[in-house]
Amino acid sequence: MSKLLRNALTMLVLMTVITGIIYPLAVTGLAQTLFPSQANGSLIVKDGKPVGSMLIGQSFDDPKYFWGRPSSTTPQPNNGMSSNGSNLGPTNPALTDAVKQRIGALRAADPGNMKPVPVDLVTASASGLDPEISPAAADYQVARVAKARGMSESQVQTMVNMSTTGRQFGFLGESRVNVLKLNLALDGH
């Protein structure tokens, strides 16, 4: 029995060194050398200071900005310290209420626009940090943003297109628009 314990304990320590220290440090070393920007959070740096991440969504509710996916993190939306979805079931009345309220907010910011709202703009993302919306959801907002900024719709559409990524390699995932990148570009216009 004592031999077994010695085997087990030493093996655990050795394996911890290999898989818990050498392996993650090797990955860190390689990642920091080969892909430093990605490994450090794909930060957007302005004047030497990080102003956000390409991968983490922020909250917008001003008509002059494009709005991102609704976020169910608590206590504040898009809380990087507590990623989560709403976990509301499909038949939960709270889900229907939340969607109604989001449609109401979008319409209040854009009076007269009675088009049906693309589903991703009124449903909470899985992480609560989704940085992107569908091109349909961007389309829905172009007229509002253009009006609020005194720009032409085609100008805004051009900027939307610059922040749009197609399916990766043409066949993986979905086309999408990075909301933070787009809004920063609009502000810098």
Added chain:
Amino acid sequence: MTTFDISQIVLYLTVLLVLIKPVGSYMALAFADTPNSVNRVGGKVERLLYRLAGVHADDQMSWKRYAIAMLVFNLLGALAVYVLQRTQQWLPANPQHFGALTPDLAMNTAISFITNTNWQAYGGENTMSYLTQMLGLAVQNFLSAATGMAVLLAVIRGFTRRSANSVGNFWVDMTRSTLYVLVPFSLLIALLLTSQGVVQNFKPYVNVPVVQTTTYANPVMDAAGNPVKDASGNPETKTAQLTTQTLPMGPAASQVAIKMLGTNGGGFFNANSAHPYENPTPFSNFVEMLAIFLIPGGLCYTFGSMVGDRRQGWAILATMLLIFVPLAYAAIGAEQVGNPALHGLAVDQQASALQAGGNMEGKETRFGIAASGLFATITTAASCGAVNSMHDSMTPLGGLVPMWLIQLGEVIFGGVGSGLYGMLAFAVVAVFIAGLMVGRTPEYLGKKIEAHEMKMASLAVLVPCVLVVICTAIAVMTPAGVASVGNPGAHSFSEILYAVSSASNNNGSAFGGLSANTPFWNILLGMCMYLSRFLLAIAMLAMAGSLAAKRHVPPSAGTLPTHTPLFVTLLACVVIVVGALTFLPALALGPIAEFLMSVR
């Protein structure tokens, strides 16, 4: 179902099938005792480890010694993870200064990670220090997967050895699985993931000013930290300004790689593979999905190689695909239809060139419907349990698929090693049933299947079923169990059934609306995870021991060939019948009832 949805299933399966043979034959070399190209490179390290640990590599163990070594090794692992979680506040690599976890949560998490379940009752980014994640959780991601592979190797030796009283050496099997398979594959996957944007650093979290200041309703807390309620019982809130955002950091890529490859599934962050820092692009998502099935799929080929008849491995793989493909189709199809509850509202759920459409609640834009539904099916067919969408928000039928896949016993690819040995238990049951039909003693892979093997196979098949049924009943009859549900109606029962199924089959995904971090749930699910994992492994090792002791029976005219489409169909039927008979009544009360109510 759009053509794009179908193309994603086809693409995924094509790439997977191309990889099965190279990965499977590589693993066959890695596990072999004879000198070859793999152990020529790593043999020096391997022998050094044995010398330091006092292990004699040629010491052949009986099944009992093998089982005891496995149990002791895993118990020590659990202890290490427990102690790390309880003392992390005094240890280094804790830049956010997280405190100790409660004893029941630390116990639950320790069991969760040694059993390859990776059920998570905590949120990674606000609970675990970098040190705990690295030295505790990630290490067990490797070692629980290696344990699964070791037990599988012992079971395979039960079939290949003749009149033997041993099934191999646990330390050797575990070391080779880690050193030659898990570590190099993880390294490659981790780098692919980082290239896409998965973070890998030891920096403190980054604070950034937000572009637009917004306001939000902040719950008011009393001095003790409990939410204050107003006269009507609703939590009181105060409007607060949101001016900064905290971006979490950490060594995520190294951990995410093994969490997928080892079918562990424990996320570095709370949102798991839905988190943009854990799964940033469609390509990273594809890599993660491939990593889940890579070893369980490859092991089918390795198994065929080791028993000297590759057709046996392909037959098992075909059985898994026969069940997997229709279920993947069903899950994606159900999600693409969208949520009927939103039909009356001004919401566009139609798929088009500009949007994925469908039920997007709890899904990420970059994955849409196809990559979310496929991921959900893969992660629950295998005992991975990582999620890239919130299963709790899936449509009733879309959510039924992952739940039922878990309940089938995690044998459709299943866990690393454990999926295949679970499927071999079903194969033994299948040849037994076939034997009953024609009145002959059943054989499998040249070994007679007799009373002892049948008892052990039945045990392996029934333990998770019994745990799910009984513990679900306990949870719904206990106020502490019911108090944790997060949704009303039939869906609340689904949350409980899913949680117990997930723990009792070592999957680890959840209908996350259930608040599982309570002493009741931590203890109940901790027990389910432990019993299921180790009772099954011990039963299979016992079967291996008695099989190894038997003589080889050459196939005769009356032997049922086990590589034919007939056997594949029979095996698939056995898996489905056991899963359907046991769980249909429970599923009728949860997802099926919810579906019927949603379309009325």
